[in-house]
Amino acid sequence: MGKTLAEKILSLKSGGDARAGDIVIAQVDLAFAQDTTGPLTIRQFQAGNFKDLANPGKTALFFDHAAPSPNRELANDHRLMRQFAKENHCLIYDIGSGVCHQLVAESLARPGDVIVGADSHTVTAGALGAFATGMGSSDVAVVFALGKTWFRVPESIKILISGNFGPGVMAKDLVLNLIGGIGADGATYKALEFGGEGLKNLKIPDRLTVANMAVEAGAKVGLFPADRVTKEYLSRQKRSEDFRPLSADIDASYEKTVNINLTALEPTVAQPHQVENTAPARELKGTKIQQVFIGTCTNGRLEDIATAAKIMKGRKRYPRTRLIIAPASAQVLLDAIGAGYIQTLVEAGAIIMPPGCAACLGLHQGVLAGGEACLSTANRNFKGRMGSPQAFIYLGSPATAAATALTGEITDPREVI
Amino acid sequence: MLKGKAFKFGDNISTDHIIPGRYAYLRSNLPELAKHAMEDADPDFVCKVNKGDFIVGGGNFGLGSSREHAPLVIKMAGVSAILAKSVARIFFRNAINLGLPVLICDTDGINDGDELEVDLAEGTVYDKTSGVKLTFSRLPEVMLDILEEGGLVPYIQKYGDFKL
Numbered sequence: 001m002g003k004t005l006a007e008k009i010l011s012l013k014s015g016g017d018a019r020a021g022d023i024v025i026a027q028v029d030l031a032f033a034q035d036t037t038g039p040l041t042i043r044q045f046q047a048g049n050f051k052d053l054a055n056p057g058k059t060a061l062f063f064d065h066a067a068p069s070p071n072r073e074l075a076n077d078h079r080l081m082r083q084f085a086k087e088n089h090c091l092i093y094d095i096g097s098g099v100c101h102q103l104v105a106e107s108l109a110r111p112g113d114v115i116v117g118a119d120s121h122t123v124t125a126g127a128l129g130a131f132a133t134g135m136g137s138s139d140v141a142v143v144f145a146l147g148k149t150w151f152r153v154p155e156s157i158k159i160l161i162s163g164n165f166g167p168g169v170m171a172k173d174l175v176l177n178l179i180g181g182i183g184a185d186g187a188t189y190k191a192l193e194f195g196g197e198g199l200k201n202l203k204i205p206d207r208l209t210v211a212n213m214a215v216e217a218g219a220k221v222g223l224f225p226a227d228r229v230t231k232e233y234l235s236r237q238k239r240s241e242d243f244r245p246l247s248a249d250i251d252a253s254y255e256k257t258v259n260i261n262l263t264a265l266e267p268t269v270a271q272p273h274q275v276e277n278t279a280p281a282r283e284l285k286g287t288k289i290q291q292v293f294i295g296t297c298t299n300g301r302l303e304d305i306a307t308a309a310k311i312m313k314g315r316k317r318y319p320r321t322r323l324i325i326a327p328a329s330a331q332v333l334l335d336a337i338g339a340g341y342i343q344t345l346v347e348a349g350a351i352i353m354p355p356g357c358a359a360c361l362g363l364h365q366g367v368l369a370g371g372e373a374c375l376s377t378a379n380r381n382f383k384g385r386m387g388s389p390q391a392f393i394y395l396g397s398p399a400t401a402a403a404t405a406l407t408g409e410i411t412d413p414r415e416v417i
Numbered sequence: 418m419l420k421g422k423a424f425k426f427g428d429n430i431s432t433d434h435i436i437p438g439r440y441a442y443l444r445s446n447l448p449e450l451a452k453h454a455m456e457d458a459d460p461d462f463v464c465k466v467n468k469g470d471f472i473v474g475g476g477n478f479g480l481g482s483s484r485e486h487a488p489l490v491i492k493m494a495g496v497s498a499i500l501a502k503s504v505a506r507i508f509f510r511n512a513i514n515l516g517l518p519v520l521i522c523d524t525d526g527i528n529d530g531d532e533l534e535v536d537l538a539e540g541t542v543y544d545k546t547s548g549v550k551l552t553f554s555r556l557p558e559v560m561l562d563i564l565e566e567g568g569l570v571p572y573i574q575k576y577g578d579f580k581l
Contacts, residue, residue, distance in 0.1 A: 023557055023558075023559055023581060024581075025579050025581060036438075036441045036444060036484065037483060037484060037485070039444060039445050040444065040485055040486065040489075044570055047570050048570040048573060048574055049574065065441065066441065066442075070442075071442050073442040073443065073445065073446065074441070074442050076445060077444070077445055080445070117483075118483055118485075119482075119483050120481065120482050120483040120507055122483075134483040134507050135483060135507060135510065135511075136483050136484070136485035136507060136510065136511035136514060137485040137511075138485060138511070138514040138515065138568065138569045138570055139510060139511075139514060139569065141570070142569055142570070142573050145573070146573070146578065146579075148579070149579075150559055150579050150581070152557065184429060184477055184480060185429075185476060185477035185480070185503060185505070188477065188503060188505060188506060189506050215507075218477065218480065218505055218506065220506055274429060361438035361441070362437070362438045362439040363438060363439065363441055363442070367439070380431075380433075380481060382431040382433040382434070382481060383431075383433065383434065383457055384433050384434070384437040384438075384439065384457040385433045385437070385438055387439060389437070389457045
């Protein structure tokens, strides 16, 4: 019997024959924490009296969730992390670098790696064929110390992609449809493994969006094969040497297969307060929106900002709808400046945030008031996430977000492009 | 034997219900953070809960963030175990890593306020109020060992490594 992507990677990293259901101990290629989970990770590391990092060069601390620090308490947390990085010689990505998952994709993740992060959206790096998963601070602290962790090898669900996106339809619409279909616990403890002839139409930024939200269906990982698209991306990032081809065996065993035809998708929105609560954007017309937020590890990449800029070029945002844009990394910000997108968006009435998580989790840079509604390109719309528990969060693609910013109500982007 | 009262919640209780992201600035001040446990699911939870009580969820309990502060504030509130029909995987692992038992069983028949007795060794939940006895799924050996030591960090301190 052949192996799924998850079984292949965990076999390689555990030095055995890893099969779904097995418990294995795997070597970890990269372990990281960010500024809201890092302080507890450091304290657990200290509580365990662990003296040294197993692999300082494979250990990273990111400053993105509250960056620059919005208050004293978080400034103290940042100081603790900087001190730990200095003493232990690990990698540090300080404020302004960008969102951890984007930086991991740009600079660190390799096909076949095992990556653990103290952040649930660590699954993002599955786009590059890495077995990447979120864990809590205790688990990550132990990986910092030992360079390894235990996994239950997940069963896999195959997602077979065919066709290509129509105008105004994006990877976000694909993943929202998938979660709406299988549910917020449709893949709990399992791997989502993407395949099919349509994969050639999903570039790495698209795959990052899809893998990022695998956890919103409960999945442990969202894995893509490492193919020509992956090779091109790593080459553009000047990391050709990090590429290695990776695919599942033809006779691998899957719990089930879900078929998705990209051509049949339409712009989709997740309604408050669950990601699985999806509907076509056109059915929500008339829903007033006070804030549009484009950014995050889900949709803060150059292609996302380009999509918004193209829709908004020469137009103005609706006067009573705020438009907040946060590039996912410094590289994205620089590229967006170079391409003229930032100028276009500021002229359209946008506010540009520093690279980081910005308004996503209610800490700063666009906190919502009670009764307000936000259309966000992020990955979660849980009650209270962006500020007031009486606020309403809708999730959509950058195209839907830009269209909504123009009209002040949820708008199918096909109406304005 | 664990004994206490059931605090019943519905499906899909997220880590933002348990400890909202807006309180991230309190994460290095755990006593203050713990005052907000379960706030967006039940604002009075911390006032009502007593040491030893149980949180009883529905499906997909603890979905969302990797923040270990979610099971941590539940533990600090005095909860002795979480019972649910299913639990999101990161939350599951985090709770066990802190020595907080998570028991997977059919919670539909348990009502808010029921008096429960949990026998971890036997794998049973006895609902004294309704008279119903439930069994819960056995944890993998590695998780039982971690729980036995009171959490992952003490487990690694004792053994120096994972033992399978």
